[in-house]
Structure formats: structure tokens, C-alpha cells
Amino acid sequence: MARRQRQAWKALATGALLAAGCADPSGPGEEPEPPAPYDWKLPAGFPTPRVPEDNPMSEAKVQLGRRLFYDKRLSLNGTQSCASCHEQARAFTDGRVHAVGSTGQAHRRNGQGLANVAYATSLTWANSALTTLESQALVPLFGREPVELGFADQQEVLLERLRADTDLAARFAEAFPGEATPVSLATLTRALAAFERSLLSGTSAYDRYLYGKEVDALSPAAKRGLQLFLSERLECDHCHSGFNFQDATVHAQTPEPVLPYHNTGLYNEDGQGAYPAGDTGLLELTGRPEDMGRFRAPSLRNVAVTAPYMHDGSMATLSDVLDHYAAGGRARAANGGQASPLQSPFVRGFELTPDEKADVIAFLESLTDTAFLTDPRFADPAPAP
Numbered sequence: 001m002a003r004r005q006r007q008a009w010k011a012l013a014t015g016a017l018l019a020a021g022c023a024d025p026s027g028p029g030e031e032p033e034p035p036a037p038y039d040w041k042l043p044a045g046f047p048t049p050r051v052p053e054d055n056p057m058s059e060a061k062v063q064l065g066r067r068l069f070y071d072k073r074l075s076l077n078g079t080q081s082c083a084s085c086h087e088q089a090r091a092f093t094d095g096r097v098h099a100v101g102s103t104g105q106a107h108r109r110n111g112q113g114l115a116n117v118a119y120a121t122s123l124t125w126a127n128s129a130l131t132t133l134e135s136q137a138l139v140p141l142f143g144r145e146p147v148e149l150g151f152a153d154q155q156e157v158l159l160e161r162l163r164a165d166t167d168l169a170a171r172f173a174e175a176f177p178g179e180a181t182p183v184s185l186a187t188l189t190r191a192l193a194a195f196e197r198s199l200l201s202g203t204s205a206y207d208r209y210l211y212g213k214e215v216d217a218l219s220p221a222a223k224r225g226l227q228l229f230l231s232e233r234l235e236c237d238h239c240h241s242g243f244n245f246q247d248a249t250v251h252a253q254t255p256e257p258v259l260p261y262h263n264t265g266l267y268n269e270d271g272q273g274a275y276p277a278g279d280t281g282l283l284e285l286t287g288r289p290e291d292m293g294r295f296r297a298p299s300l301r302n303v304a305v306t307a308p309y310m311h312d313g314s315m316a317t318l319s320d321v322l323d324h325y326a327a328g329g330r331a332r333a334a335n336g337g338q339a340s341p342l343q344s345p346f347v348r349g350f351e352l353t354p355d356e357k358a359d360v361i362a363f364l365e366s367l368t369d370t371a372f373l374t375d376p377r378f379a380d381p382a383p384a385p
Helices: 002-019 059-069 138-142 155-163 166-175 185-197 205-210 220-230 318-326 330-334 354-365 370-374
Strands: none
Touching: 059 166, 059 185, 155 166, 155 185, 166 185, 205 220, 220 354, 318 354
16 A cells, blocks of 8 residues: 555656656544534645544644643743744754753754654654654653653643643633543643644645646756656655655555654664664664664655754755765765665665756755745744743
């Protein structure tokens, strides 16, 4: 199924190139009234996201989640909010090599963006057990290693802090009618998840070109870059496919979500594919040797504003990333051409001229959705001081 979906998307993108003249690449006692249906305002070409049955979308819930997302009271010491590590102007990343928590402790991994996170089948770099936004929200709130928001063993402190705000408590009651305890850990995480699901990005120059039929929305260089991106020479679309440029994608029509992870040959410390002991990827969860160095492929939407790259933030620019894949893996280049036995067969290296490299980067830059990065619906609702 995943292969057929990728082929369908590739055919659509290829068809757009052909149409543009480009060459073919390869109340008490009463039941509360149900909330009005949520208006997703779906971008063209986007399917309806899959939503958990116990957390249906509503505008009141999204607006509550938005308020909470920017609220520094969600950190124990009052110094950080969710937005501190997920900045809208950076497609909800933070621009750091490694994320930094409210106590100053650095995370071992690079922070991920939240654009189109509603469609992601997994929600961290290498934890296949975290598959819902509701469960993932518990990690920054209560995690100990590293400390992010810092509420480990202090759930009631957090909840009492929120309940003490009468306006906020009223918003909880509005968003969750019929709940005996409107302000709870369950309603908190459901509201945050609802806001995060609303963060849809699909009005980039690429989208206007492909779905809006604006043949001039992409520059000639970006069109050439799209051809290269789709080509069998580069193989980019095997892991960055479909409307969200991500193979780990789920939506309301998906029959069975898939959880692919990939070893891209970033490290090979022992000639047998070993990654640094501090972060061995999916192996940490599964214990299977073949999962060494396997991480999920992120979406490429807004990729030009989400540097640095890779799970450890070890690549500063898109040029660096292309050099890595052109070499068939950075570790391969460092080991005299010896590839890791664990790396993906799609990371096999390719030749790319300077002009072609510039074209691919131009295409990747065309995935920047400037309207999304400045959309007031996703901004801090608090008035500026």
C-alpha cells in the first residue's frame, strides 16, 4: 500500500512537470450538546487527518490548546512553554543543534518541527511506541532524562496551577463539556494535541504549482530540482514521499499505518555499522541489532527553515545534507568508501554537479510555506506587552 501511494504521488508530481513542459524524469441531567464539526481548512491535495475517537476536534479545544502551547506555566519553573522549543517562524522547531529544557539541560537530539504533525505515524526520532500526540505530550511534561518542562512527580502542582486561573478553567469547561473534572491531565494533553493537529502547512510555492496549477510558482531551477528529487538517480522520494514528503504518514483513509525507520550511514564507528553509544536509534527500544542507527525520516515541508539537520543536528545546511547522500553516507566517505552493512539500500551515493545541487536546493526551498510561518491562527494568543 505504501508503495502504491508513493507511486501515485510521484505520478501526480511528474504529470505536473510534463504539463509545464518539463522532461519526464523517472447541563445537569442533560447530555451536553456535541461541538460543531471542526473546519480543517485543508490545503489542496491534503486528506483529512486521522483523529482518536476519544479526542474529536473542536474549535474550542484547538483554541484552548493554542493558549496552553504558549503558556510558560507548563514548565515547573515558569521559564518555558511548548513554544520555547517549537517556534512558528521556524516551522515549530528551535534552530538549535540540540533542544534545551527549562532547567538548561540539553537534549541529546535535534528538536523536530510540528508542521503537519497530524499526519505522522510516529512522533519522535526513534520511539515507535509513541504514536499519538496525546501520549507524546506526557514526555516533555514529566520526563526526567532529559528534563524538559520539569513536572516529574508533580502532576498536581501543574493541575492546581491551571485550575487557579478562573478564565483558563472556564475554557477547559467549554472545550470539554460534560467532564466532571474539566482541568485534568487527560484534558490538558487532549487540548495540546488538538492544537498541534491544526498546524497544517500546504500553501508553499510547490503546492501552488502542483495543486493550484500555477505553472510559474516554481522557478526553472526548482522544476529541475523536482525532476532530480523524483529521479531514480537520487532516490529521495523513497523516504520523503507523498503530499507530506514523509513515508511515515497516516490519515483518515489509511488502512494500516506504517512505522518505517532508516539507517542513512551517518555513522559507522566499528566497520559493522555502530552508532555512538549515546544514541543508537531504534535499537534502544527494540534491542534488535539490525535496528542500530535507524531513525524516522522527517517531513521535508519547510525544510529550508528547520536547520540544523539529522537526529543529532550534526549538519548545518541543506548543502551538507546533499553531500552526505551523494557520498552514500557521511561515514562511508570517512571510511574510504566502506559502506555500513546496516544502512538503507537507497543510500548508495550519486553524482551531482554544482548546478544540479543548486537546483535540488531550489526545489527544497520551494517547500517553504511562508503563510504558515506567519499565520496568526497559530501564533501566541496573548497580547504583546
